Amino acid sequence: MxxxxxxxxxxxxxxxxxxxxxxxxxxxxxxxxxxxxxxxxxxxxxxxxxxxxxxxxxxxxxxxxxxxxxxxxxxxxxxxxxxxxxxxxxxxxxxxxxxxxxxxxxxxxxxxxxxxxxxxxxxxxxxxxxxxxxxxxxxxxxxxxxxxxxxxxxxxxxxxxxxxxxxxxxxxxxxxxxxxxxxxxxxxxxxxxxxxxxxxxxxxxxxxxxxxxxxxxxxxxFGEKPLNQLRLFGEIFANAKLNQNGNIIWFVVKPELLEKYQVIQDDLEGLCSQMREVENIDLAILIRKISDDEIRVNLRSNQAIDVSELARKYGGGGHARAAGITLDGSHDLHLLEIDLIKQAELMIGAK
Ligand SMILES: [Mn+2]
CATH class of the missing domain: 3.90.1640.10 (inorganic pyrophosphatase (n-terminal core))
Structure with missing residues (x-):
C-alpha cells in the first residue's frame, strides 16, 4: 500500500x-x-x-x-x-x-x-x-x-x-x-x-x-569515515562475488572479519549502497552473520528489481531500492546465499 x-x-x-x-x-x-x-x-x-x-x-x-x-x-x-x-x-x-x-x-x-x-x-x-x-x-x-x-x-x-x-x-x-x-x-x-x-x-x-x-x-x-572501516570495505570489494551475468554483487560478512579491522556492525552502514554503485550492477546483497542465531541481509538495487519484494519472501521489508531481512535462529549461510541469488535472478529475469 x-x-x-x-x-x-x-x-x-x-x-x-x-x-x-x-x-x-x-x-x-x-x-x-x-x-x-x-x-x-x-x-x-x-x-x-x-x-x-x-x-x-x-x-x-x-x-x-x-x-x-x-x-x-x-x-x-x-x-x-x-x-x-x-x-x-x-x-x-x-x-x-x-x-x-x-x-x-x-x-x-x-x-x-x-x-x-x-x-x-x-x-x-x-x-x-x-x-x-x-x-x-x-x-x-x-x-x-x-x-x-x-x-x-x-x-x-x-x-x-x-x-x-x-x-x-x-x-x-x-x-x-x-x-x-x-x-x-x-x-x-x-x-x-x-x-x-x-x-x-x-x-x-x-x-x-x-x-x-x-x-x-x-x-x-558522508565524509567522516574511519580509516579501519574503509580498509574493511577494501577487503570486501576485493573478495565480493559476481553472478554469471555480472549484474548481482554480494558478500557474506562473518564476525571474524569485523574483529580483524576492529569495527562493529554499524560500520557496515552504507557499504551495500556502495556495492550497488559498481558498474553494471542491478543488485547488491550484503549477508551479515551477526551471531550464531541471527543473520541480517542488506539489499540495494536499481529499477531492475524491487528489493522490498525479495525481502518479503524472507520475512523482511523496506523500500523498492533499499530493503533488509533479519533471520533469527540458526541458518545455513551458504544455502541462504545460493537461495537469495537464485530468487533474485528469477525476479530480475521476470521483469
Ligand atoms: Mn526514513
Missing part, C-alpha cells in the same frame, strides 16, 4: 487544544531521517506550547549531533519507563512496526490507552487500513500518515512547516531546516537515490532559504 491517510490527519491531531504532552518514538537504531524528523517535529510541537519529549533506544552516533542540535533526547532505561508521565499522544516516526520500538515496546504497554500517530514512508504489507490497525492492536487509537513514495519522513515533516493548512502554523528556523535537510540527505544519499522526487527538490529549495551550510551537512553525513 502506497498511501494511508494524509497530512490533514496530522494537522487535525495536533490542533487538539487539550494536548499537553507528546512523546515521540523514532525507530530503533535511529538514523539521520529518524532523528531529524523527531527533533524537528518536537521543536514544532513546542511552538504550539505543547511539551514534546523524544525517547530513543540507544545512544545516537556523534555525527548526527548537528541534527539533534542540543534537543534533550532521552535514551530508554527501565528508570525512564518508571518515571515517565503519561503523554496525551505518542508519535511513531519513520517506522510503523511495534518491533522497531525494540525495548520501548514497554512504553506502549504501559500507556495502552494513549492514542498513536504514525508518520512514515516505509512500504506496508497491509492490504487495507483496517488490517493495519488490527496488526497494531485494538487498544490504541491510531492515526496514520504514510506515503511510501516520499524520500524521507523529514520531507513529510517539512511540509508541516512549509505549507501549513491554517489550523496552526509552525515557523521554520535555520536549526530546524538544517535538521530536516540532514534527514532528507541521509535517506537520499545526498539527493542521489531515486527516492528523490520533484517534491523533494522543491522542499530542499525551500529549506535552503534558511541559508543552510550544505557542505557541512554532507561532510557530517
Amino acid at each position: 502506497k498511501k494511508i491517510g494524509s497530512i490533514n490527519n496530522v494537522f487535525n491531531v495536533l490542533s487538539d487544544l487539550s494536548l499537553q504532552h507528546i512523546l515521540i518514538l523514532p525507530h530503533v537504531k535511529a538514523d539521520a531521517d529518524a532523528m531529524a524528523s523527531s527533533v524537528s517535529l518536537a521543536r514544532g510541537i513546542e511552538q504550539l506550547k505543547i511539551k514534546a519529549e523524544i525517547i530513543v533506544d540507544e545512544e545516537i552516533p556523534a555525527n548526527l549531533d548537528f541534527i539533534i542540535s542540543n534537543f534533550p533526547v532521552k535514551i530508554y532505561t527501565k528508570k525512564i519507563l518508571d518515571t515517565l508521565k503519561k503523554p496525551n499522544l505518542i508519535i511513531m516516526l519513520d517506522h510503523h512496526e511495534i518491533d522497531r520500538l525494540n525495548q520501548r515496546k514497554e512504553i506502549l504497554r504501559k500507556f495502552s490507552d494513549v492514542p498513536i500517530l504514525i508518520i512514515d514512508h516505509h512500504k506496508t504489507q497491509a492490504e487495507t487500513e483496517i488490517d493495519f490497525q488490527q496488526n497494531f492492536g485494538p487498544v490504541h487509537k491510531l492515526t496514520i500518515w504514510l506515503e511510501s513514495d516520499r524520500s524521507s519522513v523529514s520531507e513529510m515533516i517539512s511540509e508541516l512547516f512549509l505549507y501549513p493548512d491554517g489550523l496552526f502554523s509552525l515557523s521554520l528556523t535555520s536549526s530546524i531546516a538544517t535538521s530536516l535537510m540532514g534527514g532528507i540527505y541521509g535517506d537520499t544519499g545526498g539527493l542521489r537515490y531515486p527516492n528523490s522526487g520533484s517534491r523533494t527538490f522543491e522542499i530542499c529549495a525551500a529549506l535552503m532559504q534558511q541559508n543552510l551550510e550544505i557542505s557541512l551537512i554532507s561532510e557530517k553525513l
